[in-house]
Amino acid sequence: MDDLSLEKIEISGPTLASLIQRASSSPGNVDGLIFGQIHRIVSTNLSDDSPAESFASSSSSDKIVATVTSFLCSGKTVSFYDPLGRVDSRRIDSLRVDSPDRLLGWFSARRKTANRPSMRELAVASSLSSQFHLPIKDPENPKSTNMASCVFILLTTPTTDQLIHTHEYRAYQFRYSNQRLEPRSLGIVNIGPAFREHYGSFSPKSGFPPLICEVSSSAMNVDHDEGSLSAIKQAVKDQKEIDALADGLQVGNLKRLVGAEAANYTGGIEEMYERMLAKVESLALEVEKSSARVLELDNHNRKLRYRVARIGR
Amino acid sequence: MEFEGFPPQIADQLHYLLNHSPDSIKIESVCSGNKFNPKILDRFTLVIPYCLETIKWDVIYNSEYAATPPDFIFGPDDEGFMPCSSTIAPDDGQTSLLEKALSEWNNEDSTRLLVLIQGLRDRYVAYQRSRVGQVDDDRVKFEISTVLTRKGIEMQMTSGVDKPEEVKFAVPLVMDMSINKLVVGCPWKHEQKIYLQVVYPILRKIESAPSAPRLRLVSSSDLRSLFSVEDVKLPPWIDGMCLAEYLPHLEETLERQILEAVSEIFLRRSFVEALTPFLGRPLEADPTFCTKASFLAASGPFTFVVHFFFSNQFPKQQPTLMLQSCQHLNQFSVPVKSSLLTEYPWSPRWEVGRMAERLCDFLTDEAMNFKKYCNEAML
Numbered sequence: 001m002d003d004l005s006l007e008k009i010e011i012s013g014p015t016l017a018s019l020i021q022r023a024s025s026s027p028g029n030v031d032g033l034i035f036g037q038i039h040r041i042v043s044t045n046l047s048d049d050s051p052a053e054s055f056a057s058s059s060s061s062d063k064i065v066a067t068v069t070s071f072l073c074s075g076k077t078v079s080f081y082d083p084l085g086r087v088d089s090r091r092i093d094s095l096r097v098d099s100p101d102r103l104l105g106w107f108s109a110r111r112k113t114a115n116r117p118s119m120r121e122l123a124v125a126s127s128l129s130s131q132f133h134l135p136i137k138d139p140e141n142p143k144s145t146n147m148a149s150c151v152f153i154l155l156t157t158p159t160t161d162q163l164i165h166t167h168e169y170r171a172y173q174f175r176y177s178n179q180r181l182e183p184r185s186l187g188i189v190n191i192g193p194a195f196r197e198h199y200g201s202f203s204p205k206s207g208f209p210p211l212i213c214e215v216s217s218s219a220m221n222v223d224h225d226e227g228s229l230s231a232i233k234q235a236v237k238d239q240k241e242i243d244a245l246a247d248g249l250q251v252g253n254l255k256r257l258v259g260a261e262a263a264n265y266t267g268g269i270e271e272m273y274e275r276m277l278a279k280v281e282s283l284a285l286e287v288e289k290s291s292a293r294v295l296e297l298d299n300h301n302r303k304l305r306y307r308v309a310r311i312g313r
Numbered sequence: 314m315e316f317e318g319f320p321p322q323i324a325d326q327l328h329y330l331l332n333h334s335p336d337s338i339k340i341e342s343v344c345s346g347n348k349f350n351p352k353i354l355d356r357f358t359l360v361i362p363y364c365l366e367t368i369k370w371d372v373i374y375n376s377e378y379a380a381t382p383p384d385f386i387f388g389p390d391d392e393g394f395m396p397c398s399s400t401i402a403p404d405d406g407q408t409s410l411l412e413k414a415l416s417e418w419n420n421e422d423s424t425r426l427l428v429l430i431q432g433l434r435d436r437y438v439a440y441q442r443s444r445v446g447q448v449d450d451d452r453v454k455f456e457i458s459t460v461l462t463r464k465g466i467e468m469q470m471t472s473g474v475d476k477p478e479e480v481k482f483a484v485p486l487v488m489d490m491s492i493n494k495l496v497v498g499c500p501w502k503h504e505q506k507i508y509l510q511v512v513y514p515i516l517r518k519i520e521s522a523p524s525a526p527r528l529r530l531v532s533s534s535d536l537r538s539l540f541s542v543e544d545v546k547l548p549p550w551i552d553g554m555c556l557a558e559y560l561p562h563l564e565e566t567l568e569r570q571i572l573e574a575v576s577e578i579f580l581r582r583s584f585v586e587a588l589t590p591f592l593g594r595p596l597e598a599d600p601t602f603c604t605k606a607s608f609l610a611a612s613g614p615f616t617f618v619v620h621f622f623f624s625n626q627f628p629k630q631q632p633t634l635m636l637q638s639c640q641h642l643n644q645f646s647v648p649v650k651s652s653l654l655t656e657y658p659w660s661p662r663w664e665v666g667r668m669a670e671r672l673c674d675f676l677t678d679e680a681m682n683f684k685k686y687c688n689e690a691m692l
Binding site for chain 2: 024025026027028029076077078082083084085110111112113114116117118119120121122123126159179180302305308309310311
């Protein structure tokens with residue numbers, strides 16, 4: 001197991017904003033998991049101004065960068081570990097559900113406290129690092145190496161009322177060798193020409209199912225997929241999903257968008273989009289209703305908790 | 314102390330901690346981490362005495378989930394202090410007590426916070442001792458090895474960007490007597506102790522000879538009414554000396570001085586008693602340490618109160634007097650008082666009877682001046 005140092009930790013602007021929003025809207029302290037990837041970036045510096053040292057004129061250095069892509073907030077503290085800071089991997093599995101990214105570490109948000117890691121936070125980072133390892137993606141070397149480490153993001157608010165800023169955040173890497181949380185710079189990646197280089201390590205991905213346009217009765221396809229029943233099943237399932245989204249519109253019909261029939265056909269397409277929009281709107285309405293219900297239950301739970309703790313309102 | 318803003322269970326634990334801790338812990342920077350109820354307090358800083366200085370630990374409860382045990386943030390210099398880390402193997406009974414208190418937390422039990430703080434403090438002592446043990450300094454290594462047989466020594470390593478590296482020892486001085494038992498009618502709850510603070514500057518390699526450590530005597534503030542450690546002249550630290558050589562001599566000196574201070578209580582008492590034939594029984598007197606006494610006196614129809622204040626240097630230093638009229642009030646309706654009087658005939662070699670007699674002679678004269686002063690103050 002390598003004990004490698006992260007060059008820095010990157011997070012996209014929207015992810016950080018949503019993390020801060022989650023922390024500041026929560027009633028008390030919260031914690032949660034963060035997901036993302038780790039990349040090894042090889043940067044080569046070619047220089048031509050020292051011919052005497054031609055053998056050393058190109059130096060390459062490996063930089064390991066962690067990129068936070070998403071997070072999951074538990075809504076409370078001591079969610080996936082015990083008061084001693086020992087991580088319970090079963091609770092992590094139940095929390096992470098089906099996040100597409102790798103577990104990178106965790107975060108803790110607490111109001112009006114010093115912005116350095118607490119006793120329990122250090123213990124949790126240590127326990128998490130020993131149970132989960134960070135795989136490093138390396139484009140040149142497919143055999144992935146693991147790091148016994150984890151990323152920790154701490155969000156606090158200042159203890160004294162300051163007018164300059166209302167939220168503070170810091171990123172740390174837990175190093176197994178010295179059992180410390182070492183501060184790392186947190187780079188915020190935004191969209192725009194100034195940030196173009198940051199996307200070098202981003203691998204595009206989408207949750208959309210793979211599009212197999214013609215699953216139908218082509219004789220060639222049948223030949224191909226003879227043996228694998230499961231592949232056919234999967235393809236049919238995917239097709240159903242697409243059909244549900246397209247609301248009965250055949251992919252093949254799209255070719256009618258060009259040519260003589262186009263004028264008649266656009267009306268049909270527009271109608272389909274309108275139906276889809278209406279569907280999305282009704283879905284949004286449902287989400288809003290259920291959110292209100294969740295909030296109601298949440299408030300009810302809080303009242304019950306206060307009653308248990310005998311806190312008068 | 315007010316704990317009104319705290320949830321009742323946290324308030325109970327705090328109460329118990331502050332009242333039952335052997336060290337006098339203070340609480341500050343109380344605030345709330347609750348968004349909807351910022352009046353519910355759940356986080357604060359504890360100021361805990363350590364090595365004759367204080368350390369500050371932040372305690373964070375979560376008022377939203379009151380059943381969760383608190384978390385702690387230690388000082389910015391104590392990054393390496395990891396009391397709950399798995400790398401520190403529990404090796405005695407106390408360590409497992411701390412873990413037990415955390416993992417089997419019960420917020421209904423008001424003693425738990427004290428158990429936690431004591432467990433953490435014990436680990437902090439061990440942590441600082443191991444830090445000091447790692448210091449690459451021959452003298453400090455030698456001192457540790459020779460002085461470790463003494464119980465209760467606390468050590469501290471201070472270092473920082475703008476601070477010079479230093480090692481601090483707090484050594485409880487051992488005396489063959491209990492100070493509390495020497496004082497008749499002793500009012501102290503805790504056993505009085507005197508500590509020696511020793512600060513060793515850590516040598517940089519270019520320096521050759523180690524300089525003498527800085528020494529300071531520290532006692533609890535209660536002891537000041539009997540004996541002030543600030544007045545003790547410390548024996549000189551001779552070059553090449555070590556703590557194990559220095560301490561027995563210091564302890565002997567202190568023992569003698571404390572016995573003297575106790576016998577001075579009796580001297581002061583006998584002087585107060587010697588005043589009674591002239592001034593009558595005192596209105597009020599400090600019966601334990603005899604540091605002050607007040608008498609009612611009269612000069613013809615003019616009655617006034619005489620306050621005596623005794624220093625620890627009595628009879629070498631004469632008592633300070635203050636007169637207070639019983640008949641004159643100033644414009645704020647406060648009795649007129651004289652300034653402090655220290656200039657009057659006195660000799661520490663007189664008998665107490667003669668001291669009292671001469672003092673009363675002086676008072677007879679001074680009464681006239683004071684009456685005049687009072688009459689002027691009234692105008």
